[in-house]
Every structure is written in C-alpha cells, then in structure tokens.
Amino acid sequence: MNRFSAKSAISKQTIRRLPQYLRVFYDLHAYGRSLVSSTDLAAETQLLPIVIKKDLQAVGAPTKLRAGFKVAGTIEAIENFLGWDNLNKAFLIGTGHLGSALLGFSGFQNHGLEIVAAFDTNPEKVGQEIHGVQVYHTAQLKSIIKAKKLKIAVLALPGSAAQGITDTLVECGVKAIWNFAPVKLSVPEDVAVQQEDIASGLAELCAKLKSN
Amino acid sequence: MNRFSAKSAISKQTIRRLPQYLRVFYDLHAYGRSLVSSTDLAAETQLLPIVIKKDLQAVGAPTKLRAGFKVAGTIEAIENFLGWDNLNKAFLIGTGHLGSALLGFSGFQNHGLEIVAAFDTNPEKVGQEIHGVQVYHTAQLKSIIKAKKLKIAVLALPGSAAQGITDTLVECGVKAIWNFAPVKLSVPEDVAVQQEDIASGLAELCAKLKSN
Numbered sequence: 001m002n003r004f005s006a007k008s009a010i011s012k013q014t015i016r017r018l019p020q021y022l023r024v025f026y027d028l029h030a031y032g033r034s035l036v037s038s039t040d041l042a043a044e045t046q047l048l049p050i051v052i053k054k055d056l057q058a059v060g061a062p063t064k065l066r067a068g069f070k071v072a073g074t075i076e077a078i079e080n081f082l083g084w085d086n087l088n089k090a091f092l093i094g095t096g097h098l099g100s101a102l103l104g105f106s107g108f109q110n111h112g113l114e115i116v117a118a119f120d121t122n123p124e125k126v127g128q129e130i131h132g133v134q135v136y137h138t139a140q141l142k143s144i145i146k147a148k149k150l151k152i153a154v155l156a157l158p159g160s161a162a163q164g165i166t167d168t169l170v171e172c173g174v175k176a177i178w179n180f181a182p183v184k185l186s187v188p189e190d191v192a193v194q195q196e197d198i199a200s201g202l203a204e205l206c207a208k209l210k211s212n
Numbered sequence: 213m214n215r216f217s218a219k220s221a222i223s224k225q226t227i228r229r230l231p232q233y234l235r236v237f238y239d240l241h242a243y244g245r246s247l248v249s250s251t252d253l254a255a256e257t258q259l260l261p262i263v264i265k266k267d268l269q270a271v272g273a274p275t276k277l278r279a280g281f282k283v284a285g286t287i288e289a290i291e292n293f294l295g296w297d298n299l300n301k302a303f304l305i306g307t308g309h310l311g312s313a314l315l316g317f318s319g320f321q322n323h324g325l326e327i328v329a330a331f332d333t334n335p336e337k338v339g340q341e342i343h344g345v346q347v348y349h350t351a352q353l354k355s356i357i358k359a360k361k362l363k364i365a366v367l368a369l370p371g372s373a374a375q376g377i378t379d380t381l382v383e384c385g386v387k388a389i390w391n392f393a394p395v396k397l398s399v400p401e402d403v404a405v406q407q408e409d410i411a412s413g414l415a416e417l418c419a420k421l422k423s424n
Contacts, residue, residue: 007242015419019411023394082418097313102410104309111414135400152421176421179415182235184258194417198314198408199231202323202390205406206294207227209388 014055018078019111020045021056025075037068084112090152090178091117091145093165095125095135097154098180103131115154117144138165145172152176159183226267230290231323232257235266249280252324276347288324296324302364302390303357305377307337310392311368315343325337327366329356350377357384364388371395 024044028036038049038056045052059081062073079085090113092099102108103115118135120126126137136144144150153174157164162181169177176192179185187191236256240248250261250268257264271293274285278334291297302325304311314320315327330347338349348356351405356362365386367374374393388404391397397405 011414015415016409016412018415019409020396044396082415083416083422088418088421097309097316101309101313105410111372111411112418114413152417176417178417182254184232186258192417192420194413194420195233196410196413197228198317199234199323200228201408202231202325203227203230203294203404204224205364205388205390205404206296206300206324207222208404208406209300210295 005153008056014058016083017047017051017055018059018082019194020086021052022075022078025071025078028071029075034071035067035069036071037066040068079112082112086112087114088112088152089114089116089148089150090154091115091119091148091150092133092139092154092156094156094158095120095122095130095137096156099154100130102131102154102156102180113152116148116150121143141165143166145169145174150174152178154178154180156180224268226270227294228260229257229263229267230271230294233264234287234290234296234322237283237290240283241287246283247276247279247281248276248283252280291324294324296322298324299326300324300364300368301326301328301362303327303331303360303362304345304366304368305331305350305353306370307332307342308368309332311366312342313391314366314368315345317393325364328360328362331356353377353380354384357386358382362386364390366390366392368392 024041034158038052041052042049056069056074059077061077062070064070087109092102092115095103095118099118103118108115115133118130119138119141120135121138125135128135128174151174153169153176155165155177157165159182163184163185166177166185166187170187170191174191177185177187178194178196180196182197184195187193236253250264252320253264254261268281268286271289273289274282276282299321304314304327307330311330315330320327327345330342330345331350331353332347337347340347363386365381365388366387367377369377371394374391374395375397378389378397378399382399382403386403389397389399390406390408392408394409396407399405
C-alpha cells in the first residue's frame with residue numbers, strides 16, 4: 001500500500017469508470033490494436049471524448065500525437081493505478097447465491113483479487129469447493145486469516161451478521177472490506193470499506209423511469 | 213411514469229442514498245419512533261447531518277420544528293419519489309448465481325419491484341421455481357412480455373448475450389433495463405438503462421486501500 005499517491009486528486013467517478021476502460025482496452029489488445037482515438041473510445045463506451053481524455057490522462061495513460069492512446073501502455077497505467085498488476089489475496093464470507101456469484105465472477109483475477117478461501121456456517125457448504133475455492137467453517141476464520149495473512153475481506157452475509165463478523169475481522173488485522181450486506185459497518189479509520197448497495201442502482205433506475 | 217417531476221434537480225448521489233434512508237426509517241417505524249433528528253440519522257448512517265437534511269428536504273420529507281423528521285411521512289415521501297409505493301412488474305433474464313441472488317434479494321417488493329417471471333435456456337432451470345418465481349425458456353420471452361405487458365427487465369446474463377437480448381426487449385416495448393451484464397447496451401433514447409458494474413466497487417476499494 002503505497003503511501004505516496006496522487007490519487008486524492010482523482011474523482012470517485014473517474015475511478016469507477018476505470019474497469020470499463022480496462023475491458024475495452026483488453027479487447028483492443030486482443031484484436032491487435034496498438035493505438036485508439038478518444039472518438040473510437042467514445043463510440044465503444046458511450047462516454048464523451050472529453051471525459052475519456054480527462055480520465056485516462058489522470059492515470060497517466062500514454063498517448064501518441066494525433067493518434068490517440070497507446071493500448072498496451074494504457075492497460076499498464078490503469079492496472080498500476082488500481083494495484084491490479086499485483087494479485088491481492090482476499091477471502092469471502094457467506095457462500096449463498098450472491099457469494100457464489102462473486103466467486104464465479106469471471107476475471108476476478110484480472111481485477112487484482114485472488115479469493116483464496118471462503119467461509120460459511122452451512123454444513124452443506126463447509127468442506128466443499130465453489131468455483132475452485134475451498135469453503136471453511138466460520139469458526140476457523142481467525143486462525144485462517146492469521147495463517148494466510150489475509151487483509152481483504154468480501155462480505156456476502158445477511159445484514160444482521162455483518163457488524164459482528166466485521167469486529168472479528170478488524171481484530172484479526174483486516175484492512176479492507178468489500179461489503180455487500182445492506183448495513184453500514186463501523187470500523188476504525190485505517191480500515192477501508194467499500195459499501196455495495198443493490199437498491200441504489202434500482203433507485204436510480206426508478207428515478208430515470210419516472211422522468212422519462 | 214409521471215411527466216411532471218422536479219426530479220431533474222436532485223443529484224444522482226442523493227437518489228443513490230435514498231434506499232439507505234428508507235431502511236433506517238423502516239427500522240425506526242418498526243420501533244415505534246415517530247420523529248428523528250438529523251443528528252440521530254447521522255449516527256445511524258455515518259453521513260453528515262447537513263447532507264441528510266439536504267437529501268430529505270429534496271424529496272419533500274415532512275419535519276416538525278426542532279424535533280426533526282416525521283418518520284411515517286418521510287417513508288411516504290421517499291417511496292412516492294421513487295415510485296416504490298406502486299409495485300412495478302418486472303422480469304429477470306438469466307438465473308445463474310447472480311440471477312438467483314437477485315430473485316432472493318429480500319425486500320425487492322419493498323423496493324417497488326415484483327419479479328413476475330424469469331427466463332433461462334438451461335433445461336435444468338426451465339420449468340422450475342426460484343424463490344417462488346417461475347422460470348420460462350427464453351424462447352417464450354416475446355410472447356410472455358406481450359401477454360403480461362411487462363416494461364422492466366433485469367439482465368443477469370453473460371456479456372456476450374446481452375445486446376442481442378436487449379434488441380429483442382426493445383422490440384417488445386420494454387422501457388427500463390437494469391443491466392448486470394458487463395457491457396454497455398445500445399438502446400433508443402426513451403429506454404432507461406441502469407448499468408451495474410461489480411468491478412467499479414472493487415476499483416474504489418483498491419484506490420482506498422492504496423491511499424491508506
């Protein structure tokens with residue numbers, strides 16, 4: 001975790017668009033393209049060329065005069081910015097439908113995360129493998145986090161269980177939590193939490209529908 | 213679909229926070245509270261009181277002088293703003309892990325959506341019920357959309373299949389698409405699309421981690 005970083009200058013909106021750019025650049029790379037204009041990127045992403053230019057310049061994507069962005073170099077710049085050029089080991093708690101969907105999320109490894117363990121209390125799940133990941137009993141949480149020195153947790157639990165588990169994670173030295181449970185977690189300042197709220201997207205859709 | 217709406221003045225950020233407020237107000241209501249201060253709401257949501265006040269005033273939440281927001285009235289105001297006081301019928305395409313997780317998403321009905329049909333091509337799924345929702349073969353898509361007059365689709369498909377299905381949906385008169393497939397969809401202007409990108413949340417988390 002790099003202490004020196006120009007990242008604070010980059011907006012949350014830009015950061016959220018980076019995975020989308022990465023997918024387009026991976027495709028371009030696969031098709032053998034070495035350069036791409038922001039106009040072509042605009043057609044592909046349905047974003048404005050000016051937004052794309054600003055976003056990619058912010059992460060230091062290399063350009064060639066009058067020809068656009070260099071494909072391989074831009075992939076490197078985005079991956080490097082997000083730390084996705086190094087695989088971070090993470091673990092999942094909760095292997096219901098959502099947890100299983102997350103384990104099957106193709107390209108997690110392209111996104112710098114390697115899920116090395118999953119936890120559940122359901123006896124039908126414990127001892128199984130889901131998408132190649134071993135499921136342990138939640139009672140083994142502390143010992144496995146410590147043994148494997150894991151710092152990143154993905155929570156796909158019911159809301160009622162999330163804070164209790166979070167307190168245990170913090171005790172064990174976990175530094176980042178990707179939370180899919182529909183509750184705000186209380187954590188110390190040095191722990192990063194990313195809250196996912198499925199209903200937020202639905203709220204946006206409903207607002208768009210009403211204004212159409 | 214209300215043609216008259218003050219919604220354009222309300223930011224996307226506010227809209228995305230509304231489901232979170234709703235959950236807190238539902239809890240307060242269940243505990244028999246009739247009023248709540250923005251300070252108490254701040255403790256509950258970890259948002260600044262000034263942000264909360266602005267958000268709730270934007271949707272017309274009723275207040276009582278020096279006592280805060282009226283609980284029942286605020287629930288009504290948010291539900292009404294989002295159209296969640298009327299159940300909208302929707303259907304799901306793709307019943308893999310993610311689709312099944314969405315069908316099991318407790319409180320979908322609290323969020324104004326009733327999923328009345330699901331579609332898949334997998335013979336092991338077709339004819340089954342998942343969380344009480346009947347799964348039909350995708351070949352029946354057109355006839356069922358038309359018969360049930362459905363306007364809202366939830367896509368939990370592989371990216372490669374999403375645009376083809378979307379073209380069919382648009383032909384059938386679908387007006388809103390909640391898209392969990394990792395591709396940008398091309399649709400006519402009068403169709404609302406809400407794009408969910410699981411990797412966006414992960415990008416935010418990684419950026420936070422790096423700056424800690």
